[in-house]
Amino acid sequence: CPRTTRRGRPSPRPLCPKFLHTNSTSHTWPFSAIAELIDNAYDPDVNASHFWIDKTVIQGHDCLILRDNGNGLTHESMHKMLSFGYSDKTTLKGKEPIGIYGNGFKSGSMRLGSDAIVFSKSRNARCVGLLSQTYLEKIKAEQIIVPIVCFEGGNNNNHILYMLDQ
Ligand SMILES: Nc1ncnc2c1ncn2[C@@H]1O[C@H](COP(=O)(O)OP(=O)(O)OP(=O)(O)O)[C@@H](O)[C@H]1O
Numbered sequence: 715c716p717r718t719t720r721r722g723r724p725s726p727r728p729l730c731p732k733f734l735h736t737n738s739t740s741h742t743w744p745f746s747a748i749a750e751l752i753d754n755a756y757d758p759d760v761n762a763s764h765f766w767i768d769k770t771v772i773q774g775h776d777c778l779i780l781r782d783n784g785n786g787l788t789h790e791s792m793h794k795m796l797s798f799g800y801s802d803k804t805t806l807k808g809k810e811p812i813g814i815y816g817n818g819f820k821s822g823s824m825r826l827g828s829d830a831i832v833f834s835k836s837r838n839a840r841c842v843g844l845l846s847q848t849y850l851e852k853i854k855a856e857q858i859i860v861p862i863v864c865f866e867g868g869n870n871n872n873h874i875l876y877m878l879d880q
């Protein structure tokens with residue numbers, strides 16, 4: 715990645731994939747990582763009333779499946795969820811948000827596993843997003859990229875709107 719633009723101005727340094735692991739080490743034990751994901755489901759923007767945790771094995775790999783029945787995501791909020799530092803939660807109906815930093819999902823999910831795939835179904839969109847250290851290593855990525863596929867529209871009229879890198 716170039717450090718400066720052609721005119722010599724400093725260009726933003728993208729986040730190195732190794733940062734995903736580094737950032738996750740703030741969780742000294744896995745339960746604080748799970749707490750981050752429960753907090754997100756409980757926060758007023760999502761407002762879930764149930765949270766399920768299951769364990770399964772997929773192609774020989776132990777996997778945790780964490781699921782809530784909250785409001786889900788749009789393409790934009792999926793992008794924010796997989797990015798760092800975006801948090802615009804506000805108090806809703808007197809319920810104050812727990813999340814403020816825009817980091818808990820990334821640190822928590824990457825503490826629990828090397829890879830996270832997020833499936834979301836909301837009123838107007840179905841989205842899949844990938845935050846995966848294995849994928850980034852395989853493609854020898856120099857910066858964190860998060861593939862997202864999002865279908866927006868009514869139940870009978872879905873079409874692909876986005877397939878983006880961060
Ligand atoms: N279960 C979920 N359902 C819908 N949206 C979610 C869910 N979990 C996270 N998000 C969205 O992803 C964003 C990022 O979550 P993340 O936990 O990384 O940051 P935060 O909760 O805003 O702040 P903090 O770092 O203090 O936890 C949230 O602001 C929220 O918009």
Ligand SMILES: [Mg+2]
Pocket residue numbers: 750753754812813814817818819
């Ligand atoms: Mg959070």
